[in-house]
Amino acid sequence: WTxxxxxxxxxxxxxxxLTRLPYPRASAPSSSTPRKPADV
Structure with missing residues (x-):
């Protein structure tokens, strides 16, 4: 689990x-998009 x-x-x-990067999130890899819930 660790x-x-x-x-x-x-x-x-x-x-x-990625969010702190200057360019928009659209440029970020789509693989990180599904992890949005983790941000919240």
Whole structure:
């Protein structure tokens, strides 16, 4: 379970980094879109 928790945290960090990037989210990979619920 610890590994899953780490992966979830890493995914959230990556999503946050993508959101902070200057270019719009549309440029971000679609693979990160389904993880939006995790952001909330």
């Amino acid at each position: 590994t899953m928790g780490r992966m979830a945290r890493i995914g959230a960090d990556q999503a946050t980094a």
